[in-house]
Amino acid sequence: GQQLNQSPQSMFIQEGEDVSMNCTSSSIFNTWLWYNQDPGEGPVLLIALYKAGELTSNGRLTAQFGITRKDSFLNISASIPSDVGIYFCAGQFGNSGGSNYKLTFGKGTLLTVNP
Amino acid sequence: DSGVTQTPKHLITATGQRVTLRCSPRSGDLSVYWYQQSLDQGLQFLIQYYNGEERAKGNILERFSAQQFPDLHSELNLSSLELGDSALYFCASSAGTSGKFFGPGTRLTVL
Numbered sequence: 001g002q003q004l005n006q007s008p009q010s011m012f013i014q015e016g017e018d019v020s021m022n023c024t025s026s027s028i029f030n031t032w033l034w035y036n037q038d039p040g041e042g043p044v045l046l047i048a049l050y051k052a053g054e055l056t057s058n059g060r061l062t063a064q065f066g067i068t069r070k071d072s073f074l075n076i077s078a079s080i081p082s083d084v085g086i087y088f089c090a091g092q093f094g095n096s097g098g099s100n101y102k103l104t105f106g107k108g109t110l111l112t113v114n115p
Numbered sequence: 116d117s118g119v120t121q122t123p124k125h126l127i128t129a130t131g132q133r134v135t136l137r138c139s140p141r142s143g144d145l146s147v148y149w150y151q152q153s154l155d156q157g158l159q160f161l162i163q164y165y166n167g168e169e170r171a172k173g174n175i176l177e178r179f180s181a182q183q184f185p186d187l188h189s190e191l192n193l194s195s196l197e198l199g200d201s202a203l204y205f206c207a208s209s210a211g212t213s214g215k216f217f218g219p220g221t222r223l224t225v226l
Binding site for chain 1: 163
């Protein structure tokens with residue numbers, strides 16, 4: 001089955017630093033999504049990418065859909081303490097006729113921001 | 116608030132029992148997805164429904180089943196529960212290819 005490799009597994013940074021994390025896959029995806037999850041809560045959608053090469057920003061977050069459609073990265077600029085949590089990448093490969101759009105998730109990157 | 120609601124928030128039950136988890140998708144979303152999250156397996160796709168019909172199955176056990184009703188809410192039924200079924204169960208909804216929005220989850224503890 002499809003596998004997503006997400007790295008790094010964890011990061012400990014100082015407030016104000018920039019952060020970069022990435023996801024690679026052995027398979028092609030049509031859509032890449034990035035989520036953040038606080039403990040005991042549901043994943044919150046941060047950014048959705050729909051085209052190869054697409055670069056999208058959401059405030060201090062920027063994500064890119066790799067040209068090969070097998071990878072994506074997420075950057076967080078000027079981190080703040082509330083950025084803490086687990087960041088998940090997710091790939092989606094759906095057949096447009098069948099409405100089948102399940103997500104395959106990476107294992108997550110645990111981000112800790114020291115004030 | 117994602118607009119997806121799930122009940123109950125917490126569920127504690129015993130092995131061998133059966134439980135039902137409920138999900139209401141965002142207004143207008145026809146697709147509902149169920150995911151299981153455990154410490155060792157991460158977020159795993161279980162099953163998808165689209166406008167009342169099953170569309171995709173993932174790693175869902177035969178002891179588990181789901182359905183989506185005409186009002187688009189969905190229920191996930193877990194039976195003959197085992198200790199290893201303890202996990203967070205999330206429902207997500209979407210409109211077609213758009214990003215999926217997750218509910219707050221149900222934490223199931225099987226004792």
